[in-house]
Amino acid sequence: MFDLKKHMKANSIDHAIALLLENPDARLIAGGTDVLIKLRNGKPGFSELVDIHSLEELNFIQQDEKNNILIGSGVVFTDIIQSDIIKKHIPMLCDAVQSIGGPQIRNIATIGGNNCNGVTSADSASTLFALNAVLEIRGKGTTRQVPVSDFYLGPGKVDLKKGEILTTFKITPENYQGYFGYFYKYAMRNAMDIATIGCAVSLKTKKHIIEDYRIAYGVAGPVPMRCPKTEKSVINRKVSKSLLDEISQTIETDVSPRTSWRATKDFRMNIIKELSKRATKEALLRAGEEV
Numbered sequence: 001m002f003d004l005k006k007h008m009k010a011n012s013i014d015h016a017i018a019l020l021l022e023n024p025d026a027r028l029i030a031g032g033t034d035v036l037i038k039l040r041n042g043k044p045g046f047s048e049l050v051d052i053h054s055l056e057e058l059n060f061i062q063q064d065e066k067n068n069i070l071i072g073s074g075v076v077f078t079d080i081i082q083s084d085i086i087k088k089h090i091p092m093l094c095d096a097v098q099s100i101g102g103p104q105i106r107n108i109a110t111i112g113g114n115n116c117n118g119v120t121s122a123d124s125a126s127t128l129f130a131l132n133a134v135l136e137i138r139g140k141g142t143t144r145q146v147p148v149s150d151f152y153l154g155p156g157k158v159d160l161k162k163g164e165i166l167t168t169f170k171i172t173p174e175n176y177q178g179y180f181g182y183f184y185k186y187a188m189r190n191a192m193d194i195a196t197i198g199c200a201v202s203l204k205t206k207k208h209i210i211e212d213y214r215i216a217y218g219v220a221g222p223v224p225m226r227c228p229k230t231e232k233s234v235i236n237r238k239v240s241k242s243l244l245d246e247i248s249q250t251i252e253t254d255v256s257p258r259t260s261w262r263a264t265k266d267f268r269m270n271i272i273k274e275l276s277k278r279a280t281k282e283a284l285l286r287a288g289e290e291v
């Protein structure tokens with residue numbers, strides 16, 4: 001049973017902002033794959049909705065004149081998977097969003113909704129962390145840019161104020177040109193399952209030396225996270241199999257998984273270590289290195 005009190009269809013970003021400010025108890029609905037479940041379950045705060053689904057202003061994937069890759073918050077996962085820009089420049093984002101739900105979910109669920117939930121298991125998030133994505137957020141007469149790592153404030157909490165809308169994910173050329181990446185998801189099933197652990201690696205090599213290395217996880221802590229100690233220990237090191245083993249040891253010092261009904265902390269730690277090796281190896285192979 002859906003106890004929907006108000007459904008307001010926005011016809012532009014500014015209209016959506018105005019509706020949110022006029023209706024302080026309302027929240028946005030994009031694809032609705034999270035919102036409608038909460039509404040059906042009777043969770044408070046979901047009975048007044050401002051609908052931004054199918055707002056063309058939020059539906060774009062493009063490269064601007066500075067080669068920034070811009071992804072609108074209203075883009076659905078199927079369109080990301082099929083985008084030539086994403087396939088060519090950041091295929092690791094295809095790896096990540098291809099793992100989400102099933103085809104029906106990917107046809108309707110948006111990358112904006114995935115991140116605005118603020119959950120650690122959001123499959124697009126760790127890749128956006130590894131790419132140093134910057135989020136553009138619009139309010140009434142305001143626009144601000146927030147690095148994705150600052151956007152996540154705590155479990156279920158993101159840096160969005162009353163009347164604000166996430167509009168764009170921006171990935172600058174210095175964060176993707178020359179980089180090769182890979183996303184690995186471990187879940188109990190191959191489809192329609194939330195990640196037990198997700199791991200994204202993005203790296204750059206020159207003459208078999210790792211010039212830059214980023215590793216990010218979902219479900220390795222209360223919010224998606226990068227692993228600074230491990231990253232520092234890998235930069236300027238020669239590609240080798242023993243380096244992969246070293247990464248899987250150091251990674252323990254960066255993460256803080258917990259026990260839930262889905263998996264114990266110890267099991268998660270084992271997966272975290274194993275995925276650090278697998279995702280790094282696949283990223284190195286994409287970079288043309290032999291491991």
Ligand SMILES: Cc1cc2nc3c(=O)[nH]c(=O)nc-3n(C[C@H](O)[C@H](O)[C@H](O)COP(=O)(O)OP(=O)(O)OC[C@H]3O[C@@H](n4cnc5c(N)ncnc54)[C@H](O)[C@@H]3O)c2cc1C
Pocket residue numbers: 027028029030031032033034035036037073074099100101102105108109110111112113114115116117121122123124160164165166167192193194195
């Ligand atoms: C069967 C099923 C399987 C799933 N599998 C996965 C999975 O494998 N991996 C995974 O990560 N997720 C999964 N999900 C969760 C969900 O599909 C994703 O999180 C999805 O990306 C949410 O996007 P949406 O457009 O449907 O968001 P909505 O439900 O419309 O919104 C989610 C939240 O974001 C807010 N919001 C939406 N857009 C904006 C915006 N532009 N600005 C500000 N706030 C906004 C809403 O107010 C709401 O709080 C699954 C869900 C279902 C039902």
